Amino acid sequence: MPDSNLSLVGNLILNLERYVRLSADDRSALENLKSSPLCEAKARSDIVREGQKPTVVRLVTSGWACRYKDLPDGRRQIVGFFIPGDFCDLNVYILQQMDHSIGAITPVTYLAIPPDVMEKLTTTRPRVGQALLWHQLVESSVQREWLLNIGQRSALERLGHLFVELYLRCRAVGMARGMTLDFPLTQNDLAEATGVTPVHLNRTLQEVRRQGLIELRGKKLTILDLEQLKQMSLFNENYLHLDHEGRQLDAND
Amino acid sequence: MPDSNLSLVGNLILNLERYVRLSADDRSALENLKSSPLCEAKARSDIVREGQKPTVVRLVTSGWACRYKDLPDGRRQIVGFFIPGDFCDLNVYILQQMDHSIGAITPVTYLAIPPDVMEKLTTTRPRVGQALLWHQLVESSVQREWLLNIGQRSALERLGHLFVELYLRCRAVGMARGMTLDFPLTQNDLAEATGVTPVHLNRTLQEVRRQGLIELRGKKLTILDLEQLKQMSLFNENYLHLDHEGRQLDAND
DNA sequence: CGTCTATTTGAGCCCCGTCAAAGGCGGTGG
DNA sequence: CCACCGCCTTTGACGGGGCTCAAATAGACG
Incomplete structure (x- = not known):
């Protein structure tokens, strides 16, 4: 590539x-x-x-x-x-x-x-x-x-799910270095995306941190335990359709 | 037609x-x-x-x-x-x-x-x-x-919104007679569609009825006050894209 | 007329919303 | 370099919408 x-x-x-x-x-x-x-x-x-x-x-x-x-x-x-x-x-x-x-x-x-x-x-x-x-x-x-x-999903699960999705998407286009990525969303953005109030999002975020799943500081997000985060948020990759195995559409020229 | x-x-x-x-x-x-x-x-x-x-x-x-x-x-x-x-x-x-x-x-x-x-x-x-x-x-x-x-939206707004949408869609394909249509959804279905529990949906439904906006009995739904129901649920038709005026795609043969 | 499913009701509690204010932090200009 | 400002984050207290558990009632169907 x-x-x-x-x-x-x-x-x-x-x-x-x-x-x-x-x-x-x-x-x-x-x-x-x-x-x-x-x-x-x-x-x-x-x-x-x-x-x-x-x-x-x-x-x-x-x-x-x-x-x-x-x-x-x-x-x-x-x-x-x-x-x-x-x-x-x-x-x-x-x-x-x-x-x-x-x-x-x-x-x-x-x-x-x-x-x-x-x-x-x-x-x-x-x-x-x-x-x-x-x-x-x-x-x-x-x-x-x-x-x-x-x-x-509960507020905690929602937020965890969103973090996993955004991490996977950023990684796919080369926007992550290891488990870390530039993350410009404010807590207010996260609240509007997850359908909770900013105040409650803040408390939920503290809980995700307390569980040692992520670190979010200075517009940098680090996933500390991807597997645990997926499990906590009932994350199922299927919906991203990254299953290449049946590449019936591959170029052959 | x-x-x-x-x-x-x-x-x-x-x-x-x-x-x-x-x-x-x-x-x-x-x-x-x-x-x-x-x-x-x-x-x-x-x-x-x-x-x-x-x-x-x-x-x-x-x-x-x-x-x-x-x-x-x-x-x-x-x-x-x-x-x-x-x-x-x-x-x-x-x-x-x-x-x-x-x-x-x-x-x-x-x-x-x-x-x-x-x-x-x-x-x-x-x-x-x-x-x-x-x-x-x-x-x-x-x-x-x-x-x-x-x-x-609140549970009440959600339910009202769903009723309006389903009514408009059914009417569009000729499945409504006046303000009434056959309505096979159970309260459990409505709960799963609106993201509330069946118990709370029941109470919400009673409130919609109490406000005189709909009647739902024996698998028949009647919209009693469409305008009021739209207003209550902050319904905006735009998203259904029924705006025919620019029929640039009309057949001309 | 019995059985199964759907609807309704009650009581208690908790997650999350609301309102309000205090810190933190980066940017800008003097 | 510091003071100020605006935005973002954090905290507290309280209230309410919606959840849970449980049981009663009403319909639908054979």
Whole structure:
């Protein structure tokens, strides 16, 4: 695997190669996405708001962002996180309006890819199309797991589950060094993602620490005992669909 | 619009025509799905279990089913309902294994459509393909709304929201007569869908009744005050994407 | 008419929410 | 270099929404 981390789309390639082995041509077609406009968003600013008409496909190239929904009275639910290599809404440009918002957590850069460029990419490189479809199916699967998380798990289990998921996802795109990763989420972000109040999240976090499962200091997260953390949070990897064994989609050229 | 309710795929056509106006050829291509094997599932039986390899695309033709996930200790979360005209997992056959289960609530009949039949349908009838994609995007949107529902709304708001959603969906495929519809869900089902215990759901349901918003007796649900119910549950239709106004996908033949 | 399932009720408790305020920590400017 | 400021984290006290356990009642079905 080439060290493509320095490239704008390197994380994306790492991302997709979890699912499908890409050919050199596939990879260079993906590299071409770099020719799309590169945009920047300030930390804590909105990238798109609910109600707007979606026009482009966004590929995050640096920074963390989130997808969220809010209620008129101010309650907010984060329904997903984006890290480099993630697409925000591959297909939503078909719809009339956004049903959710996308907000930057850190400063974010992203490629704003015109829909027809995506369409051309997936038709000329069908294996890339398959990988993108897979990516999307995994995203739906993650949404369902979050529903299970918030609907059935306790606050402690929820938080542990979220830590494991984010660790695994960051590791997959080369954003972890050993068991440690840069972790820009505030306790308020974690609270909005897990559906508890910030105050209670703080107490829950203290409990995870007390159990010696993680360390979180100065925007660095370290997983101290991954197995125990998984067990505590009833974590089942299946939903991430990292089961490569049946690589019926491998490139053979 | 022809009265296609008697047909096995009539509900599906009604479903898709919310998004896209189909041509006669599109409709007859959809009618051809009837040639796929028709299967039956007993009430309260599993149609697919988590972990199995998905092989067919299922189109519900009668009865109610649900998508759910469970934890080793027995906790269960329903993450979605299927009514006639709904596809269970348009694309999951690409994945190695199911990340959730599908269970029949009532006796259910469904068409088991081979993946290649679906692929042929969407390539020969692109407008149908667009409609199916739209259908899928709406499903994702509904998942996100459920996350907001469970994460941020109170038990009373959650239940009200679920009633409104199910009413609107049933009405869209002709399963409501006025404000009344056949409603096979038990209080236990409603509890598992809203993430509360059956006992608390019962008390919450009594409160919705006490406010004169619904009537639920003998498997019949009547919405007594739709506007008030929407307001109480902070219901915002946007997420259902029923905004036809920009019908850029209309058939013109 | 008996059995099984679904609904309803009660009592007690606990997880988590609310309100309020105190520390900590990084950034900025004087 | 320090003082100040804003944001984030932490703590305390208290209240309430929802959970648990248990049992009674009502329906559905054969």
